[in-house]
Amino acid sequence: MTEKTKKTGRQKSKCQTDRIILQRRKRYRLFLCFLLLINIGVISAWYWKKMDDKVANHIYLYQNQQVDINWDVPLEGSLKEAQDVIAIRNAGSAEAVVKNANHAGNTINNANSAEKMKQSFQLNHPVTVTASTLGSYQAELKLFGIIPYKSIQFDVIEEAKVMPSGRAVGLYLQSDGIMVLGTSQIDGKDGFSYEPAKDILQPGDVILKVNGTAVGTIDQVAEKLQQGKEKKVKLEIRRGKNKLYLKLDKILAQDGQYKIGVWLREDTEGIGTLSFITEKNQFAALGHGIADVDTGKLISLRKGLMYLAKIEGIRKGKSGSPGELEGSVNLSSVNCIGKIESNTALGITGTIIGKDVSYREKEALPVGLKQEVKEGKAWILCQLGDTVERFEVTIEKINVNSRDNKGMVIRVTDKKLIRKTGGIVQGMSGSPIMQNGKVIGAITHVFVNEPTKGYGTFIENMLGE
Secondary structure, eight states: OOHHHHHHHHHHHHHHHHHHHHHHHHHHHHHHHHHHHHHHHHHHHHHHHHHHHHSOSEEEEETTEEEEEOOOOSEEEEEESOTTTEEEEETTOOSOOOOOHHHHSOOOOOTTOSSOOEEEEETTSOEEEEEOSOEEEEEEEEETTTEEEEEEEEEEEOOOEEEEOOOEEEEEEEEEEEEEEEEOOEEBTTSOEEOTTTTTSOTTOEEEEETTEEOOSHHHHHHHHHSSSOSEEEEEEEETTEEEEEEEEOEEBTTSOEEOOEEEEEEEEEEEEEEEEETTSEEEESSSOOBOTTTOOBOOEEEEEEEEEEEEEEEOOBTTBOOEEEEEEOOSGGGEEEEEEEEETTEEEEEEOOGGGSOOGGGOEEBOOGGGOOSEEEEEEEESSSSEEEEEEEEEEEOTTOOSSOSEEEEEOOHHHHHHHSSOOBTOTTOEEEETTEEEEEEEEEETTEEEEEEEEEHHHHHHO
């Protein structure tokens, strides 16, 4: 091999090496760009979520009330066709502010205007909202004033007061129909085993009628099964929001009774806390719905009653094992204080019938709307013995867009309460939460692994139900 050939070979080898290095660098740069895009995406999603937690979708305002909002987010808002009833402006803004005639004593006549005035505001600075006419109004928001983000609905309502309670109450609910818990085998009189309801009825189904007759008790279901000579029984059931019509075989069991092999429940009892009573003697309690313990389904209410309860003991909560208020309830008519009228995901509501617990103006407090709730010190009312006591808590986190019963994270800081209960225990659900002299919500859940912490719901959600 000549010297020239060797040199040419080395040059080719060097070119190949350089090409490989360039390709590797290109792939590395593409990989870095890919990682950068992922990071930007993750950070953007995180920021969007944080911003969404701050910016409410729905805000209630009291008539003639001024509300200050300081969300500090890069959003620009606009409100059309409502300048004569609601004003939204940045605090300290030099722009002219349109004021309501009732609020400011001025009358603005724009009936002949060719174009409606539009109010604009920046949410990266404090905003002041005032309104003096009842109704609903909508503001549109844009990110950086360019990208459509979402709208905020403002509902202007009359100012309200409620009487916070904190009393322990016994609750009795009879379901609208008979709830199916599960199916089972039947040992027939003929010596064979049967399971006629298997794969036909499901846990959570509610039996409304048997052979065309409405049923409200388990005894009524059993009675209808014994009637008639037909080998099948016709059932009308509710499954979710749907009504279904089914047929099942009736099995003659060893005890001589006809059966269909289902476990049923007709009523539920428990102890909770009365949250508040309104001026019209309407009450709310629990802050969460009453669900069947076996199926987890919310009980569809046929009728219900509320009674005063006696707390006889406390099982302290600890990590992994929630505690409980232990008590007894006298189900006599003289001990009944309320009729339960609804059972929703945000608690039970109804009408007070006991004079001793009815609304008293001197004990009432204003309702605090969610935009008034602040992180920091608050108070709860609950009954651990013979009387209702006040205990200190801290609001650690607020989700203004919560429409469920988990709008606030609460931590118990009161040493006396921690010493007695370990924190939040079962039976304290519904304990009213107060801050700055207003009722702002109620406790709803405990953190199983951290019993000093739990969730609370906003009072406006409970009133909305």
